[in-house]
Amino acid sequence: MGKSVQLFCSVAYQSQVSIFWTLNGKPLEDYDSLSEETVPEGRVSSVLIKSVTRLPTMTGVYTFNCTTLTDYDLATVHLDVNMPLSDACQDTSTECADRMAVCKNSACVCEGYYKVRLLSKHVTCRSEAYLETPCMYDEQCLNTTEHSECTGHGWCACLKGYGRTEEHKCVPKVGARSRCNSEEECADYDATCILNHCTCFSHKKELNDRCVNLAEHLEANKLPYGRGVRRSPVKLLVVLVALLRFA
Structure with missing residues (x-):
């Protein structure tokens, strides 16, 4: 047997048919081609992996599962591919x-x-893969960012209970920039779930772990009247001199 593997999975025709592949218990995503077509006998799915040894395995055995959903009935068949490593x-x-x-x-x-x-x-x-960039394996994310993982959507995100800092690190965090899996998890912070992190809309700013309107943010950070920062006369003079020299 060579290192190239091509598998076929067929199911007799039903009114509704779905076919899913897994490898060693996880969704099969790392392949060279995946096709599905209708034939007189039903539906056929084909997957091609030109070099199966590029895929990880803890045992040396690659267990491929084909799961079919036909009219709400599930059926699974599997094939073990033993590869000398x-x-x-x-x-x-x-x-x-x-x-x-x-x-x-x-x-x-x-x-x-x-x-x-x-x-x-x-x-x-x-x-390597960084937060909110494409990945296939957890190790790609962990190599750059602790407490992260490769999500089922195919990008790196912080683990549940952690959030993304401005330096793109994962730290224990709730609120804006924390891990999410749905919009509902971000609703209390007036944020939206983007790339599995609660993210402020463009017209909002993060303040105390929540997303607030820019006007509210400026109001909260405004200095009391009469306590503004005074400009240094020396620095002002330097600026004026520079302007005169370039005039």
């Missing part, structure tokens, strides 16, 4: 390149752009 390599080998790794001292390692090693029995690498 080794991190040994030669300089001219493509074994590492298939996993976005490089061959160094006769072993596959993660470095350069693909510096993140995934949690797996063998070495397979990915690029």
Whole structure:
């Protein structure tokens, strides 16, 4: 068996048909092509993975599940793909390149752009990912930001109970910039859920973990009358001199 895997899943025609793929218990997202078509016998879904060893596995076995939903009835079939895995390599080998790794001292390692090693029995690498940027695996997010994860939507976000700081770190937080999974979770803060973080609308500003109108924000931060910051005469003179020199 080569490293390329193509799987087919078919279901007899019903009035309503949906087909879903999972790999090792998680939604299958890392593939080269996925197609679905109607045939006389029913519905067929096909998935192609050109190099299955680029995918992580904790056991060396890749368990593919095909779940079909037909007229509200669920059915699942699975296939185990056993793949011999080794991190040994030669300089001219493509074994590492298939996993976005490089061959160094006769072993596959993660470095350069693909510096993140995934949690797996063998070495397979990915690029880093930052908060609110695309990802496929938790390790991509954790490599740049503690207390983060790759959401089911495919981008990095802080864990539940944490929020995003202006420095793009995840800290224990509620209110604006905290983790959310729905609009309802942000309603109490007058925010909206964008990329799994409660986010203020453009015409609002964060104040005390809530989103307020800019006018309210300015009013709350306004200095008492007569206590404004006085300009330094020296600095004012320097500015005037500079203006005169360029006139």
